[in-house]
Amino acid sequence: MDKQLIKQKFDDIGASVSFNRNRPTRFREDQLVSLDVIENKKWEHFVLENPDDFPVEVLDIQPDLRHLLLLVRGQSDKGGKDLRRFLCGHDERHWFVAAIPEDARVSTVKQAVEALKPGPVKNAQEKVGIKAKDLHKRRTASYVRQGEWFFVPQPNVKVQDFLIHRNEPLRRGRGKPHTAEFLYRHGGETVYVSRQYPNGLTGKEYRELITNSPATKNYSWQTMRRDATVFVKGRISHPDHASVILDIWHEVVPNTESESAAFRDVAFLD
Numbered sequence: 306m307d308k309q310l311i312k313q314k315f316d317d318i319g320a321s322v323s324f325n326r327n328r329p330t331r332f333r334e335d336q337l338v339s340l341d342v343i344e345n346k347k348w349e350h351f352v353l354e355n356p357d358d359f360p361v362e363v364l365d366i367q368p369d370l371r372h373l374l375l376l377v378r379g380q381s382d383k384g385g386k387d388l389r390r391f392l393c394g395h396d397e398r399h400w401f402v403a404a405i406p407e408d409a410r411v412s413t414v415k416q417a418v419e420a421l422k423p424g425p426v427k428n429a430q431e432k433v434g435i436k437a438k439d440l441h442k443r444r445t446a447s448y449v450r451q452g453e454w455f456f457v458p459q460p461n462v463k464v465q466d467f468l469i470h471r472n473e474p475l476r477r478g479r480g481k482p483h484t485a486e487f488l489y490r491h492g493g494e495t496v497y498v499s500r501q502y503p504n505g506l507t508g509k510e511y512r513e514l515i516t517n518s519p520a521t522k523n524y525s526w527q528t529m530r531r532d533a534t535v536f537v538k539g540r541i542s543h544p545d546h547a548s549v550i551l552d553i554w555h556e557v558v559p560n561t562e563s564e565s566a567a568f569r570d571v572a573f574l575d
Contacts, residue, residue, distance in 0.1 A: 306361045311353070314363040318371045320393070320400055321350035335566070337379040340391055340402045349400050351393060364390070367414040370441060371395040374405075374414050389566065392417040396452065397443075399545050403453070404568040406561050415441070421560040426455045449555065451546050453562065454483055456555035462536055464489045464554065475535075476503070477559055483546075486539030489554070493533025499524040505531050 308324055315322040326343070338361070339354040355361060360378040367373070372394030379387035390405040392414065405411055409420035418441050419427075429447035430440070439445055449456045454475055469489055474482035496505030501524055506514060515522040535557040542548040562568050 306355055306358055311361065311363060314366055314373055315351060315393070317366055317368055318373055318394065319368075320371070320395070321348070323350060323352055325354060326352050337377050337387065337389055340375075340393070342400045342402060344399070351400065351402070365413040370414065372414045372418075374411065374417050387566075390417065392421070397546050403560070404562045404565045406565040421562060423455065423558045423561050425457050425556065425558050429457050444549070449549050449551065451483060451541055451549050452543060453477065453480070453560045454541075455558045455560065456537065456541070456549070456551060457558060458551075459536060459554050459556050462489075462554040462556075464536070473537075475537075475541075475557060477563065481544060483541060483543040485537035485541050485557075488535065488537045490530055490533040490535045493530040495528055496531045497526050498529045499526050505529060 312322055326341075337355075337357075337359050339352075341352045341354075343350055343352050353361070355377075362376050362378075364374045364376050372392060375391040375393055377389045377391070379389065388407065388410075390407075390409075390411060392403045392405060394401060394414075403417075403421055405417050405420050409416070411417045411420050422430075426448050430445065433445070433447040435445050435447055443450045447457070469487050471487060473485050473488040475485060475488075476482040494507065496507055497511040498505045501521070511526075536554045537557055538551045538554050540548050540550055
């Protein structure tokens with residue numbers, strides 16, 4: 306790994322990168338590298354930890370967007386290639402890292418941005434006919450984006466008032482939640498969520514856990530719905546992003562980064 310060259314590429318988009326931190330990361334067997342964004346009172350910078358010295362290169366850089374595409378070349382258990390790509394860049398107020406699904410096989414920043422868009426978003430922008438120059442925008446006629454969440458307009462959705470939740474969180478993993486002024490959901494499964502289990506446990510998993518480890522019953526559990534179809538409108542807020550106002554119901558769709566193996570290498574999720 307050519308650290309000096311990688312530093313120069315990050316510098317070209319106005320970012321800083323270091324290659325270790327004060328406390329080393331505990332790596333899993335399937336983890337190639339660790340990518341994080343460290344924030345203190347004065348500045349933010351990227352941290353790339355690569356203890357096994359896997360080859361790392363910058364595939365593409367877009368200084369105007371303040372984005373670059375990073376490739377890590379690993380090896381699978383069967384001896385094949387294990388290629389993991391990461392989009393590193395700046396979004397509104399902060400730097401971010403997003404893992405790209407492996408089947409996308411992207412080589413440019415613009416391709417990576419498109420690979421992070423889920424199917425409903427791509428279908429909507431194709432239907433509307435979004436111009437290529439506008440594909441990276443956070444607000445178009447086919448969607449509004451805030452961080453990792455896309456909101457696709459659904460003008461025909463009708464919801465009875467008693468089914469509407471107010472000031473509801475949108476959360477994936479341990480990231481800071483986005484808050485929707487008005488939210489309606491249907492379908493999905495009920496899960497038990499706590500700080501220790503942010504992705505939720507099914508009823509069966511929850512009962513098994515507290516049976517085997519009674520102390521876990523004292524965690525601050527709350528019940529939520531996972532994999533439901535969710536619609537929001539009104540003000541959508543987040544401490545790291547500008548609020549957006551949705552005048553009609555929009556379907557909520559997360560980006561595709563959680564579909565990638567590389568997602569497990571990202572420490573900073575939101």
